[in-house]
Amino acid sequence: MNSILLNPDHTLSAGQYRLTARQQQHISKVIKAEAGAVLRVGLLNGQMGEGIYEPPSEGFDQNKEISDCGYIHSLNLFRSPPAPLPMVLVMALPRPNMLKRTLHNITAMGVKELYLIHSAKVEKSYWQSPVLQPESIEQCLLEGLEQAKDTLMPKLTFVPRFRPFVEDQLPALLNNKMGLLAHPYKAIRCPVDLQQPCVLALGPEGGWNEFEVEKWLEAGMQAVHLGERILKVETVVPALLSRLYPS
DSSP states (O other): OOSEEEOGGGEEETTEEEOOHHHHHHIIIIIOOOTTOEEEEEETTSOEEEEEEEOOTTOOOTTSSSOOOOEEEEEEEEEOOOOOOSEEEEEEOOOHHHHHHHHHHHHHTTOOEEEEEOOTTSOGGGGGOGGGSHHHHHHHHHHHHHHHTOOOOOEEEEEOOHHHIIIIIHHHHTTTSEEEEEOSSSOEEOOSSOSSOEEEEEOOTTOOOHHHHHHHHHTTOEEEEOOSOOOOHHHHHHHHHHHHSOO
16 A cells, blocks of 8 residues: 545545545554654545544554544645556456456556456356455455555446447447457567557456457457467456556
8 A cells, every 4th residue: 555545435524534444454554653644645536645644542453343543634635646548458357366456456557447348258157256346346446546656446347248348339449549359369469558549358368269359350459469378367467558558
């Protein structure tokens, strides 16, 4: 956690924002800040800067189910968040135990528009996972933002049906953007340092099937690869993003 992301929904009074238990634990156990400490903060979907920390009145006990939390006040917000990647990422829904790490990485690297889509090689049970509950998803995204010192919450859309998305929604997304399909076969080497926005489609670990590849290509996507090695989703996501839009 490299910044404390304050939620307007947690406003106590003008200029005062209550901390969450997770944030309070980090401040108490990792930063070990005392009253009056100036901490790096950001306002969700707003500016970034500094704020003054006020600890809990009775101390923080991480073992309690409900514990008192401190707050941040006297904000001085003077900096804009990092520029987002000019990318729309469409990704086949990963395995639940991989989804959290992947969402964290995607958010930290600056993706602001993400579609999680069904694929023939995505098990239907994945869509029933508790990881997909709104609270769990929001937590992953918030942690990614705090890691990267960002404030702009990504827009995430679930797409449980493949064909209607590719045929009906994708053409509009591709308007004035390059379409790239991450696929290791019959593909060109992935470009480096793109100077234009793109739509990137990333398949499941087993890859897109032939029908899906055909539909992507019919829609105007270009298949690209990173070489002969087949990588896991959590590895290939940062590899592709940093290659397409190096900082």
